[in-house]
Amino acid sequence: MASTANTNSKDERVGAQAPILQVRNLSKAFGAMLAVNDLSFEIPAGEVFGIAGPNGAGKTTVFNLITGFLQGTGEVRFEDKNVTNLKPYQICHRGIARTLQIPQIFSTLDVFSNVRFGAHFGNKHLKDGNEAEIIHRALDFVGLQDDKTAIAENMDLFHKKLIMIAAALATQPRLLLLDEPIGGLSPAEIDPLIKLIRKINQEWNITVIIIEHLMKVLKELSHRLMILHYGEEIRTGPPAEVMEDEKVKEVYLG
Ligand SMILES: Nc1ncnc2c1ncn2[C@@H]1O[C@H](COP(=O)(O)OP(=O)(O)O)[C@@H](O)[C@H]1O
Ligand SMILES: [Mg+2]
Missing domain, CATH: 3.40.50.300 (P-loop containing nucleotide triphosphate hydrolases)
Known part of the structure; x- marks a missing residue:
């Protein structure tokens, strides 16, 4: 459109x-x-x-x-x-998706897995065939594609907030x-x-x-x-x- x-x-x-x-x-x-x-x-x-x-x-x-x-x-x-x-x-x-006031992420997991968790929690359209695409779209959109293998706890607050937003977007709200x-x-x-x-x-x-x-x-x-x-x-x-x-x-x- x-x-x-x-x-x-x-x-x-x-x-x-x-x-x-x-x-x-x-x-x-x-x-x-x-x-x-x-x-x-x-x-x-x-x-x-x-x-x-x-x-x-x-x-x-x-x-x-x-x-x-x-x-x-x-x-x-x-x-x-x-x-x-x-x-x-x-x-x-x-x-309806949300982010939290204090970022809550899975600290020991990488960025991709964090966003994947979001999708699995709240996306009812998730299938084997479309999971990767949905996650990559969310990562691209917030600008985290280059950080997808980084461990979440090593990211600064700004990037932790982006992870939370990407995880929310991966639910397709x-x-x-x-x-x-x-x-x-x-x-x-x-x-x-x-x-x-x-x-x-x-x-x-x-x-x-x-x-x-x-x-x-x-x-x-x-x-x-x-x-x-x-x-x-x-x-x-x-x-x-x-x-x-x-x-x-x-x-x-x-
Ligand atoms: N789970 C809870 N148990 C008891 N009191 C709570 C709880 N959550 C919030 N409150 C109280 O409810 C009021 C509103 O809190 P909150 O919604 O967090 O305010 P805000 O987000 O506007 O700062 C505050 O007085 C807070 O202490
Ligand atoms: Mg508050």
Whole structure:
């Protein structure tokens, strides 16, 4: 398909698409503490949706609830089907992949085997005949082809993050959840990762939810941004507008 998308900007037509993800009245309590409190939002297909908020706001817990790592109350619908409280591998088979805030990789295995693990965990289309192609496509896409035989624990944080992204892509998701993919990187590593995330969204047509602290990153990447505070939505909208919101400045940016 010919694409006229400018890879340096966001596609402004995205909002017109049907929702790929619907989160309704999602809640999760840890003891007496409500980490996520009656949260509802919808994401149209094709969007890059940012989530930000203070530490402990419940951002990672939202990802854990969507991906079945934690059980909560409320409803999660993906492509108009109820996926609430399915098991993590079942949710991945449906087409939702994620990366973790702190890279979790198989340290003693090489890069190729790490990505292979991702494919085996979450790709329901995997067959003997197509496994290598799927893994190589993911490695090529993130730029790890030359490192495929390197042992994962010998790679730096930037490359560990790429391994995790490649493993997620090898599941062939239509929705990718990225939990602070930029955190801990040097300034020189940030721009290549922003470009990669934009390519994932625009070239592979994957809807992206990104948890991030750096406003520069959210402004460049996300069509809309939601600010969470104590598990509740403070404001959702275009990043520039959200960052000007008085309440957002008070609880987060201030
Ligand atoms: N498995 C858990 N058990 C108990 N408390 C948790 C657990 N996971 C998260 N929390 C608590 O829930 C709140 C939200 O955490 P989290 O979703 O990780 O926040 P964020 O990602 O926004 O920094 C925090 O107070 C955190 O300590
Ligand atoms: Mg977190």
